[in-house]
Amino acid sequence: MFPATRLTKLLGIEYPIIQAPMAGAVTGPDLIAAVSNAGALGTFAGAMIPPVAIRKGVAEIREKTSKPIGVNLFVLEEPAPDPQQVARALELLQPIRDALGLPPGAPLQKYCEDTNAQFEVLLELAPAIASFTFGVLPKQKVAALKARGTLVMGTATNVAEAEAWEDSGADMICAQGSEAGAHRGTFLGDFDGSMIGLMALVPQIVDAVRVPVIAAGGIMDGRGIAAALMLGAEGVQIGTAFLTCPESGLAAPWKNSLLRASGEQTRVSRIYSGKPARGVENEFMRRLDAVRDQIPPYPIQNALTGPIRRAAAGAGRPEFMSLWAGQGVAMCRELPAAELVATLVKETHSALHSV
Amino acid sequence: MFPATRLTKLLGIEYPIIQAPMAGAVTGPDLIAAVSNAGALGTFAGAMIPPVAIRKGVAEIREKTSKPIGVNLFVLEEPAPDPQQVARALELLQPIRDALGLPPGAPLQKYCEDTNAQFEVLLELAPAIASFTFGVLPKQKVAALKARGTLVMGTATNVAEAEAWEDSGADMICAQGSEAGAHRGTFLGDFDGSMIGLMALVPQIVDAVRVPVIAAGGIMDGRGIAAALMLGAEGVQIGTAFLTCPESGLAAPWKNSLLRASGEQTRVSRIYSGKPARGVENEFMRRLDAVRDQIPPYPIQNALTGPIRRAAAGAGRPEFMSLWAGQGVAMCRELPAAELVATLVKETHSALHSV
Numbered sequence: 276m277f278p279a280t281r282l283t284k285l286l287g288i289e290y291p292i293i294q295a296p297m298a299g300a301v302t303g304p305d306l307i308a309a310v311s312n313a314g315a316l317g318t319f320a321g322a323m324i325p326p327v328a329i330r331k332g333v334a335e336i337r338e339k340t341s342k343p344i345g346v347n348l349f350v351l352e353e354p355a356p357d358p359q360q361v362a363r364a365l366e367l368l369q370p371i372r373d374a375l376g377l378p379p380g381a382p383l384q385k386y387c388e389d390t391n392a393q394f395e396v397l398l399e400l401a402p403a404i405a406s407f408t409f410g411v412l413p414k415q416k417v418a419a420l421k422a423r424g425t426l427v428m429g430t431a432t433n434v435a436e437a438e439a440w441e442d443s444g445a446d447m448i449c450a451q452g453s454e455a456g457a458h459r460g461t462f463l464g465d466f467d468g469s470m471i472g473l474m475a476l477v478p479q480i481v482d483a484v485r486v487p488v489i490a491a492g493g494i495m496d497g498r499g500i501a502a503a504l505m506l507g508a509e510g511v512q513i514g515t516a517f518l519t520c521p522e523s524g525l526a527a528p529w530k531n532s533l534l535r536a537s538g539e540q541t542r543v544s545r546i547y548s549g550k551p552a553r554g555v556e557n558e559f560m561r562r563l564d565a566v567r568d569q570i571p572p573y574p575i576q577n578a579l580t581g582p583i584r585r586a587a588a589g590a591g592r593p594e595f596m597s598l599w600a601g602q603g604v605a606m607c608r609e610l611p612a613a614e615l616v617a618t619l620v621k622e623t624h625s626a627l628h629s630v
Numbered sequence: 631m632f633p634a635t636r637l638t639k640l641l642g643i644e645y646p647i648i649q650a651p652m653a654g655a656v657t658g659p660d661l662i663a664a665v666s667n668a669g670a671l672g673t674f675a676g677a678m679i680p681p682v683a684i685r686k687g688v689a690e691i692r693e694k695t696s697k698p699i700g701v702n703l704f705v706l707e708e709p710a711p712d713p714q715q716v717a718r719a720l721e722l723l724q725p726i727r728d729a730l731g732l733p734p735g736a737p738l739q740k741y742c743e744d745t746n747a748q749f750e751v752l753l754e755l756a757p758a759i760a761s762f763t764f765g766v767l768p769k770q771k772v773a774a775l776k777a778r779g780t781l782v783m784g785t786a787t788n789v790a791e792a793e794a795w796e797d798s799g800a801d802m803i804c805a806q807g808s809e810a811g812a813h814r815g816t817f818l819g820d821f822d823g824s825m826i827g828l829m830a831l832v833p834q835i836v837d838a839v840r841v842p843v844i845a846a847g848g849i850m851d852g853r854g855i856a857a858a859l860m861l862g863a864e865g866v867q868i869g870t871a872f873l874t875c876p877e878s879g880l881a882a883p884w885k886n887s888l889l890r891a892s893g894e895q896t897r898v899s900r901i902y903s904g905k906p907a908r909g910v911e912n913e914f915m916r917r918l919d920a921v922r923d924q925i926p927p928y929p930i931q932n933a934l935t936g937p938i939r940r941a942a943a944g945a946g947r948p949e950f951m952s953l954w955a956g957q958g959v960a961m962c963r964e965l966p967a968a969e970l971v972a973t974l975v976k977e978t979h980s981a982l983h984s985v
Contacts, residue, residue, distance in 0.1 A: 278985045433893060433894040434892065434893055434894075434960070435892075452827055453808060454827035454830045465894065467897055468894035468895060468911070470808075471893060471957050472807055472808050472827030472828055472847065472848050472957055473827055474807060474809050474827065474829060474847060474848040474849060474858075474957075474958075475847075475850070475956065475958040478850070478851065478854065478961065479960055482961075490829075492827065493826075498860055498861050499829055499833065499861065501857075502858070502860040503829075504984075505853055505857040505859075505860055505981045505985070506853050506854065506857045537788075537790075538788060538826060538831070539819055539823035540823060541823065601830065602826050602827055602829075602830035603829075605789070605834055606830075606837075626860045627860070629859075629860075630633045630856075630859045630860070630982055
């Protein structure tokens, strides 16, 4: 028997393992359904797609599994693009567009999806759990989700953020350690100070809140899961380890970069999106690092670099993609999702019984 | 019974807990002897003091305990001060000297101790274990220590460093996570890339070497110790948690800063010493951060700021000290060292039996 936690009980799942939402084709219906069918919880990344695509994606997942699933959205302010800053960002990105044979970039009409419309679809779809990144949802929105039977998980990178989410009524807190791949969820306080390793972050958040804490960042195998449980977490959220499953929609150059990466090759950079995010260091990161202070905030830069990163993926040019990955990247395996979940469970048991 | 590991067996100690070497009066004979007498291992910080003071310090500890103890030294290249860079550093530090009423600074005759002479004393003293930071010791020096019955532990912040130490004959590796307080041990590869959280670092190093791995960074209580054991570590090295023991020689302003600090208030900065090190953010750090690229390398800057930091401690001015601390600082307790060790052991048991 795997240790039951409040997470497994609240969600009615077998194992306290959540597959992290990863935007784009990466966490498509096949991966998510395979994870949920294996007794863990798959999460759909809804934040960067229009409401209609969220509805369609969730419908596809529900054709493949009747088990609980999660949906992730962002908590964002309305973007306020500064035309001069956008023009400068386009100028800075043009050499990379040239290298990929893309036409000159131009300011956009829209820099992100309508988060209110996304939220309405979330209420309608009522997944077992909804998770949020980049901010705290107001109490009435948390209550509206809970009234629909959806559990709410807020992402925190420091104690103040965990407390803010608990105050807003969240059912659980995802403690995102500095090890984690892709975007930092930090929304209160300083980004640098909130780069806290899980070993220090999880116990502090566990001591500060009454709701269950889910540990995220650098967890790649059962040793990490067992360690998170020792720290007081009642579950884990795992991203990078699922990226290299055959069911993931990971572009081949990204996958190859992950399988070749060593543990010290990831960096946190805001050059791709305007918000700090961790990925394998590449030429894109190095080139723009020198001018990082001129880069517009999220989601402006994210929208401006999107076509570049997609073109680079299509052209097999990892040096101009965003190769999101956590600090455990060197431990990536290529197991099918169901086999990965079963392996994680077996390894957790064996770690728990090793001492 | 506490789980026996290769660390407890090699050293003949009860608990696989090492008190980290912390320079200055912080880890004096009283603290070290109390830790060793309690069944853990106390470590004397020998790196920043002359050989005669190492001999004296170890003699004092041996009057207070017959249990195994450790001594830490640095692996450093001969410093090559650049007169212009030193002059600029003195200029940058002068406003802080002024604020403390110190006379104008001047270039020094000597920027660090003679590491070869320190090593000779280490051989003579033959402690149970010698640990090293900032580099890898050549094979013949490792062999010389082992011939004296001294175990050798090398500090690694990435897999390559762990492998280099194993190749040199080390008996064990201290895996220093990004959570750790004070100096980063990084000596191969990039400092930023080697800021790896323990959750990701420990399993990678455990998989890469055959010798025991000791986890260091952000471990403040038994939950952290149990988590480290799950990750495959065979012991832990704990610094910050011992700083606030009454036996530690911590200056009052530093201690008060630690007891008030929240988890996101530490930063890694090279402004105090020339090498990246983690401490509670203060005015010294903020003032010099803007000119960090003009700061000379370790040990030059360390020697130039030493008198400032000592004067600030004496004057009760924490804003101009180096307030070394790890990311677990908010979990500091004020227990006597023997009681802290007993509490850590009890908490580890209870964490291991919680799941």
